[in-house]
Each structure stands twice: as C-alpha cells, then as structure tokens.
Amino acid sequence: MNWTFQSKLAPYIEGLIRERQACGYLFNLYASHLYRFDSFIVTGGFDCGELNEALFSAWAARLETENQNSRNSRVHAVCELANYMESLGRSVFHPYKLGGKEYTTPTIPTKDELRRFFSHIDRSRVNNKYFERFNIEYPILIRLYYHCGLRLNEAVMLKREDVDLQYGSLYIRHSKGDKDRIVMLPKDFHDLVIKYDDKMEKSYIPGRKWFFPGFDIDKSFLKTSIDKKFKQFWIESFPDWSGSLPTIHSLRHAFVVHRMDDWVLEGKDLKNLMPYLSQYLGHSGIEQTIYYYHQLDARSKAVREILEGCCPVIRGANL
Numbered sequence: 001m002n003w004t005f006q007s008k009l010a011p012y013i014e015g016l017i018r019e020r021q022a023c024g025y026l027f028n029l030y031a032s033h034l035y036r037f038d039s040f041i042v043t044g045g046f047d048c049g050e051l052n053e054a055l056f057s058a059w060a061a062r063l064e065t066e067n068q069n070s071r072n073s074r075v076h077a078v079c080e081l082a083n084y085m086e087s088l089g090r091s092v093f094h095p096y097k098l099g100g101k102e103y104t105t106p107t108i109p110t111k112d113e114l115r116r117f118f119s120h121i122d123r124s125r126v127n128n129k130y131f132e133r134f135n136i137e138y139p140i141l142i143r144l145y146y147h148c149g150l151r152l153n154e155a156v157m158l159k160r161e162d163v164d165l166q167y168g169s170l171y172i173r174h175s176k177g178d179k180d181r182i183v184m185l186p187k188d189f190h191d192l193v194i195k196y197d198d199k200m201e202k203s204y205i206p207g208r209k210w211f212f213p214g215f216d217i218d219k220s221f222l223k224t225s226i227d228k229k230f231k232q233f234w235i236e237s238f239p240d241w242s243g244s245l246p247t248i249h250s251l252r253h254a255f256v257v258h259r260m261d262d263w264v265l266e267g268k269d270l271k272n273l274m275p276y277l278s279q280y281l282g283h284s285g286i287e288q289t290i291y292y293y294h295q296l297d298a299r300s301k302a303v304r305e306i307l308e309g310c311c312p313v314i315r316g317a318n319l
Contacts, residue, residue, distance in 0.1 A: 149255035
C-alpha cells in the first residue's frame with residue numbers, strides 16, 4: 001500500500017517503513033498507525049519537526065473507542081519511530097512505558113464446531129471470476145491456522161519457496177521475536193496442500209511468489225482481511241451464535257488445547273511432549289504453551305493436574 005505523508009517528520013517515517021520492509025517484516029499495521037500519526041501531527045498543530053513530549057503525550061492518550069491493547073499498538077509504532085530517529089542522530093523524547101495488556105479468556109471452538117465451520121467454508125463460493133481462486137485458497141489457508149497452530153502473520157506471509165511439498169514442511173520466517181522455525185504438516189493435511197498447490201499452478205497463477213496470493217497476486221493477504229473473512233465465515237456458519245465470537249487466533253489456541261486433550265486421552269506422556277509442542281509453536285518455553293490451556297476454566301482435570309506437575313509456576317492458579 002502506498003502512503004503519502006505530509007508532516008515534517010515524513011522523511012523519518014518513510015525511512016523507517018522502507019527499512020522494516022526491506023528486512024522482510026510485515027509492517028502494514030504500524031505503517032497505518034504512522035499514517036494516522038502523521039495526520040495527527042499536522043491537524044493537531046504539532047508540526048515543528050520534533051518528536052517531543054507534548055506531541056507524544058497527546059498521541060498516547062487513550063481514546064474512548066479503543067481498548068488498551070489497541071492504544072498500545074499505535075503508541076508502540078511511534079516508539080519505533082523514536083528509536084529510528086535516534087539511530088540517525090536526532091534528539092527525541094524517550095517515550096514512557098506502555099500500559100499493561102488486557103487479557104481476555106479466548107473462545108475455543110470445539111471439534112464439532114470446527115467441522116461445521118470448515119464445511120461451510122468448503123461450500124462457500126466467490127462469484128467474481130477474477131477472485132475465483134479464493135474458493136480454494138480460503139479453505140486451505142484458514143485450515144492451516146488450526147492444523148499447524150500458526151500465528152496470523154505466519155500463514156499469510158508464506159512464500160511458495162517456504163513450502164516444501166516433498167517433505168511436507170513450512171519454513172516460518174521472522175516470526176515473533178524475529179525467530180525462524182520449521183513446521184511439519186500433518187499427513188492428511190499435507191495431501192490437501194499438494195492438491196491446492198497443483199490447482200493454483202495449473203489453473204490460476206503459474207509461478208506465483210506467495211503461497212496464498214492476496215487480492216493483488218503480487219502481494220500477500222493483509223492480516224486484517226483474513227481476520228475479517230474468518231469472522232464472516234463464522235457468523236455465516238453459526239447465525240444464531242451468542243456470546244463472544246472466536247477470532248482466527250482462536251484456531252491456534254484450539255490446536256494447542258485439542259492436541260493436549262487428545263494426548264492425555266491416548267495415554268501419552270504429556271510432560272515429555274510439552275517441549276516439542278512449545279518448539280513447534282515457536283514458544284521460548286513450555287510456560288507460554290501452558291498458558292494457552294490454563295487460562296481456560298472448563299477443561300480436563302487430568303490435563304490440569306499434569307500441567308501443574310510439569311510447570312509449578314501455574315500451581316494454585318485460578319483455573
């Protein structure tokens with residue numbers, strides 16, 4: 001997306017965006033925050049060419065229409081700008097610490113709900129001939145989040161060269177913490193991915209760059225567009241749904257919870273398997289993986305007891 005910046009800080013904003021994109025980062029969300037920040041500078045009377053405390057304090061004020069996490073996201077974009085400007089020798093105000101995150105208990109779909117959901121996606125049809133390929137892209141892309149437990153950006157940023165169809169592996173680049181890792185595809189899903197790739201090559205986009213091309217075939221999907229599409233599919237699948245809606249990130253949570261439940265039911269040693277699951281998910285330790293499970297209050301008692309045994313830090317938590 002092309003952004004036009006107008007404030008006196010525009011050269012630094014543009015330089016930061018170019019630098020991050022050249023390093024392979026998906027910087028669209030921060031770019032949109034910085035676009036709003038640039039407009040805020042001009043319309044708010046702060047266009048003196050300085051990133052000072054008055055400007056930052058005004059920008060950091062939480063709006064009535066946003067939650068703490070949304071506010072932190074846009075403020076963090078300006079923190080990145082401050083660091084970039086300082087690296088170029090500019091004197092800037094050092095932004096103060098952000099407020100804490102707001103944590104909510106995620107909505108975890110059941111296996112039956114997911115069967116109904118994916119069945120609906122398979123039957124849905126895009127009537128626009130130019131976007132007919134989405135009829136095979138959406139079912140595979142959205143399934144990928146559940147079958148492999150991927151983060152939102154990890155799937156949309158896959159290039160075709162990152163998918164080894166022979167061995168059934170995905171090479172995840174620049175994930176959280178700027179870490180790379182390899183993720184193996186489940187056998188049955190691997191077969192579906194091969195069929196998808198063959199259809200895309202023969203019928204739609206031969207020699208494509210992205211494994212899941214977005215609306216522009218030369219670009220990936222935006223994270224926000226996939227999140228919105230997920231919500232659309234979910235509401236269509238469950239028109240009478242009440243309560244909190246799951247998000248596409250709920251599929252990653254469901255992958256963890258369902259896998260752990262299944263291992264216990266199958267009599268497998270959950271304690272010894274946890275490090276492998278954590279590595280597969282790209283977590284730095286099993287505590288992060290266990291957190292996906294222990295924040296739920298209605299899961300298997302057997303699983304909770306095992307988790308408390310292998311991770312004492314959660315013992316006594318309100319599960």
